[in-house]
Amino acid sequence: MAHENIKGCIILKDLLYSVKDNTWIKVDGDIVTIGMTDIAQGLAGPILHAKTKKPGTIRKKGRPIATVESGKWVGPVKSPVTGEIIEVNENLVSDAQLINRSPYKDGWVVKMKATNLGAEMSEMTTGDAAVEAYRQKIEQDGIECSHIDDSDTYD
């Protein structure tokens, strides 16, 4: 999978990113899978709890779809799109560190049926533009990503 590694932080080029909120989406029709980026999990550190909103919850872009807490940080996962939560990652209830180990695969957070996807996708960043945006953010904020044991690897 095409990716870039910047100071240990992995950015997959085929995802769309809300760089400001450190979230990614993967689009399948009007169904959107949403997760936290590798940068977000690195900043949070080992995650202790992740609580998602319930399926059926309507969210506008920018509102929380979950709250995540580690030993040193607690905060929202803000939805990058508007729509209805149709599925949540139940595995996070018993193993919130899935987000740390596999932020782009098994650690996805929710799936939403998006209602304003065209306009909202155009506000997101992908491919080389996303890599460049994160490069700037990582250098500006002095970010380095660390990973816990058994994290996904990218060659």
Place this chain on the structure above:
Amino acid sequence: MEEDFEGKKILVIQTHGVETPTRTYSPLFYAMAAAAMEIEVMVWFTMNGTNQLKKGEAEKVQLVKDSNVNLKTMLEMALDSDVELRVCQQSLELWDMKVEDLIDGVEIMGATSIIELALNYDHVMYF
């Protein structure tokens, strides 16, 4: 899974300051958790709690050994999370503090305001 708490309001009252580091961390952490849950949250510093808001003091309080998180970064993270930080006007005098001594982002309120707030919030957490 998480309920929807939008519109709820919590007031956190912090009376502990830099002389008791282990009592400074949790109130801010709970406030940030509430903010993440879309709850309107205010932290009200009074008594000894006021002294952590003096410029140059909070950064001296290391909460977790070998961590880059100190009390100043916690206060900044709280502000970034839209937690409102307010300080008791009368308690400033206890610590010989003036308005210009306060870290950025903190507003001053008087005693009657806090009573009014307490009556109008859904819940008050007192530390």
